[in-house]
Amino acid sequence: MAKIDLNHLSAFIVVARERSFTRAAAQLGVSQSALSHTIRKLEEGLGVRLLMRSTRGVSPTDAGERMLANIAPLYQGIEAELCAVSELRDTPSGTIRITAHDHAASTVLWPRLATLLPHYPDIKVEVSIDYGLADIVGERFDAGIRCGDIVARDMIAVRIAPDMRMAVVGAPAYFARRPPPQSPQDLAAHDCINLRLPTHGGLSSWEFAQDGKTSQWQVEGQCVFNTTPQKLAAALDGCGLAYVPEDMIQDHVAAGRLIAVLEPWWPTLPGYHLYYPSRRQHSAAFALVVDALRLA
Secondary structure, three states: OOOOOHHHHHHHHHHHHHOOHHHHHHHHOOOHHHHHHHHHHHHHHHOOOOEEEEOOEEEEOHHHHHHHHHHHHHHHHHHHHHHHHHOOOOOOOEEEEEEEOHHHHHHHHHHHHHHHHHHOOOEEEEEEEOOOOOOOOOOOOOEEEEEHHHOOOOEEEEEOOOOEEEEEEEOHHHHOOOOOOOOHHHHHHOOEOEEEOOOOOOEOOEEEEEOOEEEEEOOOOOOEEOOHHHHHHHHHOOOOEEEEEHHHOHHHHHOOOOEEEOHHHOOEEOOEEEEEEOOOOOOHHHHHHHHHHOOO
């Protein structure tokens, strides 16, 4: 067997995980043709096909799945050790990758990073906006941010924000056409602006609470978005009712641009937590980010 270039193995891991030469090439910073050539050289050196290519994407063969399962953890260990060695430098450095909701990123994550990063120019932070329950280990994130009640038990969770209240609002122009709902049951007669979740492609339910009991409601309407700011914008334009964090609508309600409804049923949800694997060795740069985000 020919000598295998370890960089080729690293490229294979990214392609196999992403199931796409396009996404893998973008992540690696190379052209698709160059990446395809790299994988072909690796397959020729091993004498076995590792990836199946089709018009729908890329998937590992049996041999490719075996390599991914056994080699990827070794690379993660090497990367962790290299990070640990780099900590011998005087200045914390490295790239921290975090997945978060857009609301958490704009209200909690970025304001605190904006204060931290100017003091540590060698620390880089990559933020990925995602409503799905990302596999932070498999997708090579250092940490994720989600509400406290949906953080996996095998993760370390650090509270970074207080509990938050959800609100239902609509514009005066909308209520000129429809009477305000008096209870969650009335939502069946309203245009509700939905949020599409990437996990299984489902729509997010609206949760309400009263007298210590919670209930989940599936609502319908003309508009569906996959981010919260677009839901709020549609509500401001009079397109329907929106279910969003209360802090996003307070100024609009005070200014008369939105009207709050169903307030007795608004639920309070667990606040945002930063979560990350307990078994992974973390760098000084990561520790600085955690401390900056931690709720005082």
